[in-house]
Amino acid sequence: MNQYLHQGQTVQAMRLDNGIAELCFDRDSEAINKLDRLALAELRAALAAIAAAPGLRGVLVTSAKEVFIAGADITEFGALFKRPEADMLAHFRNGNDVLCGLEQLAVPVVAAINGFALGGGLELALCCDYRVMAASAQVGLPEVGLGLFPGLGGTVRLPRIAGLDVAIEWIAGGKPSRADAALRAGVVDQVAAPDQLRAAALALLEHAATHAPEWQAKRAARQAPMALSAAAAREVFQQARARIAKASPKHQPAAMMALAAMEDNWPLARDAALDVEVRQFTRVAKTQAAASLVQAFLSEQAVKKLCRAHARADGARTVKAAAVLGAGIMGGGIAFASALKGVPARMKDIAQGQLDLGCGEADKLLARQVRLGRLAQDKADAVRRGIVAQLDYAGFGQVDLVVEAVVENIKVKHAVLAELESRIADDAIIATNTSSLRIDDLAVPLARPHNFVGMHFFNPVPVMPLVEIVKGEKTSMAAVSTAVGYAVAMGKTPIVVKDCPGFLVNRILIANNRAFSQLVADGADFEQVDRAMEDFGWPMGPAYLMDVVGMDTGSHVSNVIAAGYPERMTRSWDDVLELMVEQKRFGQKTGIGFYRYEADPAGKPVKHHAADSHALIARVQPNGRRAFTDQEIVERLMLPMVIEAAIALEEGVVATPAELDMALLLGIGFPRHAGGILKYADWLGMEHVLALSDKYAHLGPPYVATAGMRRMAAQGTGFYAD
Template sequence: MTNEKNSAFTLDVRENGVAVVTMDVPGESMNTLRAEFADEINHVLDQIEGNKNIKGVVLISGKASSFVAGADIGMLDKCTTAEEAEQLSLQGQATMQRIENMPVTWVAAINGPALGGGLELAMCCHYRVCTDSDKTVMGLPEVQLGLLPGSGGTQRLPRLIGLQAGMQAMLTGKQFRPKQAKKAGIVDEVVPHSVLLDVAIEFALKRKPAPRQPKLNLVGKLLERTPFGRQVLFKQARKQTLSKTRGNYPAPERILDVLEAGAISLAKGYKTEAKYFGELVMTPESRQLRNIFFATTEMKKEHGVDGVEPAKVAKAAVLGGGLMGGGIAYVTAKAGIPARIKDIRAEGIANAMKYSFDLLMPRVKRRIMSKALMQKQMALLTGSTDYAGFKNTDIVVEAVFEDLKLKQQMVADIESQCAETTIFASNTSSIPIGQIAAQAARPENVIGLHYFSPVDKMPLAEVIAHSGTSDQTISTTVAFARRQGKTPIVVKDGAGFYVNRILAPYMNEAACILLAGEPIEHIDKSLLNFGFPVGPMKLLDEVGIDVGSKISPILVADLGERFTAPDAFDKLLQDDRKGKKNKSGLYDYNGKKPGKAVDESVYTLLGISPRQQLSDDQIAERCVLLMLNEAAMCLDEGVIRNARDGDIGAIFGIGFPPFLGGPFRYMDSLGIDHVVARLNYYAGVLGDKFKPAEVLVKMAAEKATFY
């Protein structure tokens, strides 16, 4: 038995000859791999090699709900050159190879996340056994940090599950649930947690397995096991990858390079993996993606208000059974919180229930979740056309129409039907919360909780406190949103809050560019190339042209003429063009490929003869500069608490390109003086809407930065 003080690894040799290596990083809730562990690991390996009585080894975690969550990302920031980062990769490869080459059988006993370096560690073992726990997931998500697996993962995963499947997993960061992992060939057995160690020990007493080839159909064999097939496979993969990344993310292309090298020889694959890992660590894209990771990790530790603990939310309710209400009910039940849905119509409640059912059933069919778990989640949803069952509700989320009087009536209803401590959270996208709380008997309980559509997919939630909202209400609402799987940011009350406020000038400028004659598809392509997931014209159709028109007057009334929307919106609505929702907008929703092609008749309606005159860069610069300028004003006015929250809000709320780090990190990288100079240029050409924010002018003069 070896248990050196403060060591992350302990070795326990049992009477049956099986050595159990337990990884338990002191002082941490999850295990992560660190460069400084190399000596500890090698010390354990030396002991195993020196003990001839050891017949097999089980590698298990000492943490209750995680195997190894990956490598410690912080150590990458300490690298000053690509060569230093490459050495980290080579060190990891050497350790993993040493385990794989050992004469005794190694078994990884996995419970909880085995991600990134954690899965690489498991894959160098000869067998893998995992639990059937909902918390058990496996994957190589390094691409999401602008990296590739650097400890042999690019070579081992394809050998387990096939080149195409491995390629897809690494390019997308896909995570495998236990049954999926077994079917794919990543693990050898899935067992209940209670017998994990026992089953792993049984495997450790077996002989090392002979090299296994993934199961492939005839087409798979032709593509993966012939030189011509692999050539076709990689050519097509590069084409598809470039169409998605538009050249903005180097990691996916490097993953393909490494896989192609490994298809020639494993030695070349490992060497190329280390080289490109080192290079990617030093790219600005990876640095910004890692900044996002650190920011979101930091935010998880924060309360809504420092020093104010959230109250417990044991029961929630949702007012309104529409798409937003259905989505909010879904993420609430998913968090294990009972949710009572109220709608004026029974059909509304049924639709909200169906929203959850339609999301859960495909997960059951794909064996991502069990039918019993699906039924358990559905059982947390109940409905009513009155306020029966609301008495003991801790928080009520309102998701009704954007009508001030209706929302004020909802506040009054909840105050009369619920407890004195019940929080009323409005999902309004534009109406100031102070107005909704204006007639409240208990305004301290009223807050904004703005979700983004679709609720089940969009990670952001804006928590909006008006001047009378209590600190307890803020902290409780932040904790509630976090339990729902959201990344909440606390913003100050005001028209548009933060996300819609910075989005509006961006969208308005895109509309101005359209009215000047630029083709719709050219405008959208320009912003897609810049890095947004969807172009502004397409986004307008998706959100609803009518929704945009309702928000605009509220912004103008509160913030001034720079938010005035172009007349184009009115003309579109007069022609009953609301977008995707009524299959009539800027795009054609009635052809063979709905929503793919522009509805050319819109040009006639707007009196435009489309002709491309501006470059992609000119269009993107004009739209994005207005967003950056507005974001700076929001920070200066205290709408957001700090630049970090502003960056996370823009990335998670409207898809600001993650590889640029968010509006504030992007301005820092451009240089504040450059941002001001470009705004001044456009102000001279296109008017005062481009006038630089005073805070930017001051920062440029002082050579200051946001970070």
């Protein structure tokens, strides 16, 4: 019979037959194991009990969950990383101390990795003398995705176990590996079928117990400096540095900092090497990227939880069959994305040519998926059959939800929506994809406005993950929940917002767009503005963005949305965008806008300097050109976004800062290292933001901080709780 050596909420230790002890991770009342404070404290106690137990010959480390150990508890990071460096050092040294206790048991230790062993989970397994992995499991060190790197010995033990090249690739790349790859890389020692895992691990332990020199040699190698010449190491690091510099996203230094830690720690013995890692870890944890990416991860979890709640909500329906009205850029993309995820979509238009275009686009996208090996031909054929192009309403009576994506004209939309409502079931949902009209205004001719909701997709639909779900005054929660569920089924991330001009994302983007126009009118060089914003981390600067969107569309949408906020968004200067529209310089679509475009051999437009742009723009610069620093440019373009976001939050357009920032990250490519506009403001500190507001208040209401922001500054808080 098993005899317990330690019984905790997270860790159990028991004596099996034959002098073997089992250390089992089994987190009470949770689906996964994680390496949080409680787990580490219990592990320390369990190890002490094992070390004190007489007559042991080996220790088997297991998990009773589907995962082995999913990693650290990321919800602990926000508060922890704000603590003084000395506290953080103490925290991680404690973690290392516990794991070294596992590594130093007097008997051999084998980990049986049954499921995900990620981050701290793999670092714990690396302290064992052998790792046996289930063929279905995955292991990895994904910390760079959180702006971090392994801080519990990963940069010390992985190079010593699998070599520098593997360690650099795994740590800087952050991708989890399947069992065969982990075995090839030398990160694990054996792979077993899941139902054979325990037996295989016990057999290996039995072998180890009778072949002490083997495991002792492995253990000694993990604790010694790496056996490597300085010249060889230098070469490896030099090459890796070049690779990582190229691959790292802007302002995300984690991979490079991990490399520096490994470069410093390879010639050292374990304890000194761990100390290098811990010190470097406290530095990376204090970077803006770490704070932002950790928050983005938590926000993503929070949004997923909200989606699950919508799925369970009263009246929420699963969309099994959908339809799209309008086979243009958006309608075609929506029908394709729906069918691709197994929800067939009828696609109606008034023009056969548009239907042909929409279907042609779907054919092209599917052929590409097949070519890239992402979709089998028979699956692609089934998806294609799911898109039914038609000029009439046949079958609309049987669909659960219709997305309206006809031209952005309220008269046309009113007529189309009223007719549509008479052709569908009484309980079917109509979702409009309007980008600038209000849901309440569009709902006017409808007899069942409670079944009417906004589903604002972003272009190109197959690529863009965000959908704003817009709740009008009369929209029922059942309609909102149904639309949320449909977006999730399409593989998208839905964020629920309240009806207002521009909804959430475009409203905040327009604040930036107006600020750009004002800055140019004040004499800024648009090319410098683009460079400064791209250096900040934006995928493209505001002038280039307008060229890509199309000046005619962009300027029109900007004006329509701005008209909804006359108190803040009325212009008192000549607008460079309108100048460009007057000149028919629409951007990429006309080959010229702020920049000039020429197609490359693949037909992709390539941006070039346009010789006459500056002379043209001088017409809207009454005081001529003047110099701005990059910092001024960033401040003038970011602050109105912070303020518009704060107002939207105060007005309840979106429920939480997490959802607001998530929408910006997914909808407009907000720089990930800054985590979204509210996280960015928190990073600057509310006092600093207010100082900026005071500095720029003379530019107008978009620069004037809200009363809520002033309250936060007075209380020393920010948008996020911790």
